[in-house]
Amino acid sequence: AMLKQILEEFLQIEGVNTAALIARDGFLIEYVGSEPADKDALAALGSCAMAFFSRAGIALEMGRVRQSVLEHGDGTIIFTRINDDEMLAVMTGAESHSGRLAYILPKITTRVAAVI
Numbered sequence: 001a002m003l004k005q006i007l008e009e010f011l012q013i014e015g016v017n018t019a020a021l022i023a024r025d026g027f028l029i030e031y032v033g034s035e036p037a038d039k040d041a042l043a044a045l046g047s048c049a050m051a052f053f054s055r056a057g058i059a060l061e062m063g064r065v066r067q068s069v070l071e072h073g074d075g076t077i078i079f080t081r082i083n084d085d086e087m088l089a090v091m092t093g094a095e096s097h098s099g100r101l102a103y104i105l106p107k108i109t110t111r112v113a114a115v116i
Contacts, residue, residue: 002115007032009108015096017075020089021082021112022046029086036091046079046089069102080105082113 003021010019011033020031020039026047028039036042053065070077076096080088088109092101 003030003112004032006108006111006115009111010090010105013101013104015092015101016090017093018089018091020046020091021116022079022087022089024050024085024087034091042077042089042091045077046087050079050081050087067102067105076101078102078105080109082109082116086116088112 007019007021007030010016016033018031018033018036020036020042021029022043023029024047026044028043031039049068049070050065053068057063057065065081067078067080070079074094076092078090078092078101080090082088088105090101090105
């Protein structure tokens with residue numbers, strides 16, 4: 001219940017319509033807000049994207065990825081690493097300002113980490 005409550009704080013951010021906690025292996029742990037068109041695809045995308053960008057970062061000697069922002073025509077998905085095993089996915093509509101969102105996310109993400 002506590003996890004869902006904290007995830008719901010993301011929905012207070014203008015433009016955010018979905019927030020989800022995803023396991024590193026691609027399992028959707030919890031989500032709030034609008035149901036993604038394909039929850040399993042969102043979880044699998046997060047898992048693959050974060051693994052890919054982490055490997056790229058290590059190869060380029062920049063370390064593991066902390067956050068990746070995927071801007072699409074009709075919205076943005078921001079994946080944020082919480083710990084070795086979980087990540088957060090936040091989905092927005094087309095009108096959202098992803099730069100501001102990427103700045104706000106880490107502040108709530110630390111609270112998510114505290115309850116999982």
